[in-house]
Amino acid sequence: MNLSTRQPSIRTSSPPPPLEWKFSQVFGERNSGDDIQDVDIISAVEFEKSGDYLAVGDRGGRVVIFERKYGKDTPDELYSRNQLEQLDFAFSNHPEYQYKTEFQSHEPEFDYLKSVEIEEKINKVKWCTTPNGSLFILSTNDKTIKLWKVKERKIxxxxxxxxxxxxxxxxxxxxxxxxxxxxxxxxxxxxxxxxxxxxxxxxxxxxxxxxxxxxxxxDTTYARCRRVYAHAHDFNINSISNNSDGETFISADDLRINLWNLEISNQSFNIIDMKPSNMEDLTEVITSAEFHPIHCNLLAYGSSRGFIRLVDMRQSALCDYSGRM
Incomplete structure (x- = not known):
């Protein structure tokens, strides 16, 4: 009885095709011959935490809000968000967004004390976490921070x-x-x-x-300014960050970081001050600051020397001690 052994067939797998990147959506596309105005240049972009909304700020002081489009082919029509997470559903289509509303957040101003013109350009936009599902967003230019409420109503x-x-x-x-x-x-x-x-x-x-x-x-959507936080920074604001407690936020300029309460617009607390007594001894400036996404007492800020400092606000009112990375 002859037994013939079969050699296993080896399949040579072809290399995967190279990745091809494509635009899923483009907003504000222009023709090649059209001139782009300086006020239309985008200066800030921020997603809302759930990913359902997108806020865009430009150099003209405007904030444009896009919302996620829910169609008949999306699984959100059949299942809730918690059910989709439990099923570990893999979305076959990328989310699509549509225009929701826009509003003029800041106007050009002039500081007569310093004889400096303040631009209307939006430096940062940040979504606020609210328990009742309302949409609140913070926007700032070089000197003034504003809290906006985006609301829908029937007319x-x-x-x-x-x-x-x-x-x-x-x-x-x-x-x-x-x-x-x-x-x-x-x-x-x-x-x-x-x-x-x-x-x-x-x-x-x-x-x-x-x-x-x-x-x-x-159904129309409009934005209403609820708070104006001003006259707290001598230098240009470069970043704002919301705290996870939902009640406070920080604003940072080149040398100082201030702590605000969302409900109090006429008072802030200086928690970090890097301004030396003699400005000739200045060696670094603050470039960015951000709260920890979970722990409300931790924040990190970066400097022009390439350092990232982690600060615990529970140690003292003025955060002079930090861990350097």
Whole structure:
């Protein structure tokens, strides 16, 4: 009995095709010959924590908000976010965004004390965490920080004004009645006129039909400024960061970092001060500052010398001690 051994076939796998990067979406695309204005240059971009909203700031002081588009083909229509996370669902399509609203956040100003013009350019935008699902966003230029609330509301607009013939006849009747004497007008005991009483039911019915034609509910989104945090920085603000406690945030310029409460706009606390007594001894400046995403007492800031310092705000009111990395 002959036994033939089969050699396992070796399959040579072809190398994977090279990755090809494509734009999934492009907003504000222009033709090659169009001139780009300086005010249209984007200066800040920030995603909301859930990824449902995107805020964009430009050099013209405007903030444009995009929202995630939910269509019939997205699994969000069938399952909630928690269910999708439990199922470990892999999204086959990239999320798409659509325009939601925009507003003018900052205007150009002039500091008469220092004779310096303050640009309207948006340096940073940050989404705030709120428990009730409202949209709050912080925006800042070189000197002033503003807190905005983005809200949706329904408004009624006149869509189609279709005058019924009863409206004209009623106006003629009122005009004719105004020139009649009291002796010529018969009346009931309650003081109403017979011609008006006969048309009372028709008036209520037809007026309802006219309002149904001209009333059109539309969803609009508007932004309202809730707080203005100003006059706290001598140098240009380069970063802002929200705390995980949902109540405070920091703002940093070249030499100082201030701690704010979202509900108090006229008072801030200086927690880091790198300004020397003699400015000639200045060796580094603050370039960026950020709160820890979980621990509300920790923050990190970077300097122009390439150092990153980690600070624990529980040690002292003025954070002079830090761990350098």
């Amino acid at each position: 009624k607009k006149a869509n189609d004004m279709d005058h019924h013939q009863f409206v004209s006849s009623e106006n003629a009747l009122l005009a004719e009645s105004s020139f009649m004497s009291e002796q010529d007008i018969p009346s009931f005991t309650n003081g109403t006129h017979p011609e008006l009483k006969d048309n009372t039911a028709n008036n209520a019915f037809l007026s309802h039909g006219v309002h149904a034609k001209i009333a059109n509910n539309e």
